[in-house]
Amino acid sequence: MMPLLTTKGLSRNFGGLRAVDGVDFALMPGEIRAVIGPNGAGKTTFVSLVSGRIQPSSGMIVFDGADITNLPAYARVRLGIAYTFQITSVFANLTAYDNVALPVQRTLTDGRSKGAVHAGVMAALERTGLADRAHMPAGQLSYGHQRLLEVAMGLALKPRLLILDEPTQGLADSEIDNFIGLVREIAKSATVLLIEHNMPVVMQLADRITVFNAGKILAEGTPEQVRANAEVQAAYLGTTP
Amino acid sequence: MKEVSPAKAYALHLGVIALLFALSFVLPEYHHGLLARIMVLAVFAMGYNMLFGYVGLLSLGHAMFFSAGLYGAGLAVIHLGWSVPAAFAAGLACGALLALIIGVLALRTSGVAFMIVTMMFAQVFYLIILYFASWTGGDQGLVVPQSARVLVLGSTSLGLTNPTVRYMSALALFSIVLLVTLAVVRSRYGRVLVAIRENEERTKMLGYDTFSNKLAAVVVSGTICAASGAAYALLFGYVGSTFASVQYSILPLLWVLLGGAATTLGPLIGTLFMYYVVDITSGYTSAYLLIVGIALILLVLFFPKGILGTIRQRWLGWLP
Numbered sequence: 001m002m003p004l005l006t007t008k009g010l011s012r013n014f015g016g017l018r019a020v021d022g023v024d025f026a027l028m029p030g031e032i033r034a035v036i037g038p039n040g041a042g043k044t045t046f047v048s049l050v051s052g053r054i055q056p057s058s059g060m061i062v063f064d065g066a067d068i069t070n071l072p073a074y075a076r077v078r079l080g081i082a083y084t085f086q087i088t089s090v091f092a093n094l095t096a097y098d099n100v101a102l103p104v105q106r107t108l109t110d111g112r113s114k115g116a117v118h119a120g121v122m123a124a125l126e127r128t129g130l131a132d133r134a135h136m137p138a139g140q141l142s143y144g145h146q147r148l149l150e151v152a153m154g155l156a157l158k159p160r161l162l163i164l165d166e167p168t169q170g171l172a173d174s175e176i177d178n179f180i181g182l183v184r185e186i187a188k189s190a191t192v193l194l195i196e197h198n199m200p201v202v203m204q205l206a207d208r209i210t211v212f213n214a215g216k217i218l219a220e221g222t223p224e225q226v227r228a229n230a231e232v233q234a235a236y237l238g239t240t241p
Numbered sequence: 242m243k244e245v246s247p248a249k250a251y252a253l254h255l256g257v258i259a260l261l262f263a264l265s266f267v268l269p270e271y272h273h274g275l276l277a278r279i280m281v282l283a284v285f286a287m288g289y290n291m292l293f294g295y296v297g298l299l300s301l302g303h304a305m306f307f308s309a310g311l312y313g314a315g316l317a318v319i320h321l322g323w324s325v326p327a328a329f330a331a332g333l334a335c336g337a338l339l340a341l342i343i344g345v346l347a348l349r350t351s352g353v354a355f356m357i358v359t360m361m362f363a364q365v366f367y368l369i370i371l372y373f374a375s376w377t378g379g380d381q382g383l384v385v386p387q388s389a390r391v392l393v394l395g396s397t398s399l400g401l402t403n404p405t406v407r408y409m410s411a412l413a414l415f416s417i418v419l420l421v422t423l424a425v426v427r428s429r430y431g432r433v434l435v436a437i438r439e440n441e442e443r444t445k446m447l448g449y450d451t452f453s454n455k456l457a458a459v460v461v462s463g464t465i466c467a468a469s470g471a472a473y474a475l476l477f478g479y480v481g482s483t484f485a486s487v488q489y490s491i492l493p494l495l496w497v498l499l500g501g502a503a504t505t506l507g508p509l510i511g512t513l514f515m516y517y518v519v520d521i522t523s524g525y526t527s528a529y530l531l532i533v534g535i536a537l538i539l540l541v542l543f544f545p546k547g548i549l550g551t552i553r554q555r556w557l558g559w560l561p
Contacts, residue, residue: 073445077446094435102436
């Protein structure tokens with residue numbers, strides 16, 4: 001099977017810092033892949049390169065067989081790469097409905113039917129449990145609900161690859177359980193690339209885990225393999241005294 | 242915000258248009274003429290509001306779009322002897338083309354740089370008008386001859402110097418632009434423009450080409466401002482470089498801020514308010530600008546989002 005996403009020698013320098021350093025990465029369709037690593041390992045920079053928010057210094061990115069290295073971010077979104085922000089960045093002054101209507105109306109090829117937007121918006125809001133809050137300004141939603149709205153916006157793009165950047169950050173434990181269920185459901189129709197610090201979430205969700213350290217991939221494998229990897233333990237989980 | 246009864250919003254706008262229509266028959270001559278002028282300039286403000294209010298792009302150069310319409314229409318009549326409709330179309334075309342060129346260049350910047358770049362282009366436009374004085378009349382300006390300001394419709398010809406024809410022409414233009422603005426801001430495109438204003442980076446990550454959307458908004462805004470300028474030249478018969486000066490870039494900003502940015506009726510209210518404050522106070526004292534200044538300060542204190550913007554925020558959330 002052909003990978004959905006591959007990167008070859010992908011690098012990004014910020015001044016003298018090599019935030020992402022020659023990363024070769026492959027992601028199979030339908031997978032839930034977690035990306036972990038200590039702070040400053042280059043995880044967010046890596047997914048920002050994939051989503052097109054920043055340009056690489058060198059290397060290439062291939063999505064579904066096509067070189068997308070030079071495509072602007074919006075064009076990549078149209079190919080099916082959706083990115084949900086680490087720092088919640090919903091449109092605070094617009095209602096939850098309008099927030100989701102923006103991605104829905106863009107994905108509709110049939111631009112005429114008013115009902116289609118409404119149906120699409122409500123479907124995405126219902127999947128994330130926000131339907132009864134549709135007409136609240138997004139800025140007035142609780143933090144947890146704003147995170148869910150962020151996911152609803154990602155879902156509404158009907159992505160083939162959904163990148164979730166620390167989605168459970170700041171969520172309560174009960175919300176995290178719901179969230180795990182939601183990601184599993186999303187994974188039925190999309191490939192998920194997940195940056196996450198919460199280890200129980202990673203271990204429950206991920207089919208495979210990629211460990212970043214100092215801009216490079218340190219290890220990759222199933223949760224069990226990564227857990228047993230001595231290098232990972234040293235770099236990330238801490239050395240045993 | 243968007244899903245609330247559209248009928249109510251359209252009823253309000255049609256009501257305003259009906260009121261302006263009725264006023265034509267009751268207003269004394271002086272106010273009749275003043276209101277016609279205000280309606281034309283409110284179109285200028287509405288064009289400005291499209292970009293400033295909805296997309297959040299603060300331009301300090303919109304005088305160039307107004308005067309592109311003004312000179313485009315005026316010079317076509319004076320030098321080429323074009324008919325009124327053709328001249329109006331020429332004004333629109335000049336404004337649209339200029340907006341497209343300026344948009345492509347100025348949208349490479351944002352924020353303060355965008356303000357400065359648009360202001361510089363407007364200044365260049367102003368100086369070009371002065372430089373080609375043999376064509377444009379320089380700082381004296383040109384008068385569009387009365388004989389040319391006749392709108393021929395089939396067998397009837399309407400003189401645009403006639404107060405009623407002038408008022409109704411101004412009202413027609415105002416109504417069309419008002420309803421177009423309302424339709425645009427309620428549309429999906431309007432939703433994208435507001436999204437760009439609120440968070441451009443996020444809008445890109447929803448798959449929108451924000452540059453193209455902003456460019457389209459600049460062209461729509463510039464064309465509406467040019468329509469106002471072209472109507473001004475044809476209805477009031479004067480084409481002058483003052484309209485290209487920086488003052489006329491600041492005025493629409495002031496009108497929009499007063500009336501309420503990102504409200505459809507705010508530009509009319511702001512223009513109306515400003516004209517009447519000046520008109521009334523200058524009747525009492527030569528130091529009227531002092532009173533105008535105080536009025537503006539009070540307004541900023543008590544209506545920080547403009548008259549209509551604050552009303553919407555506090556009482557009438559459904560206002561478009």
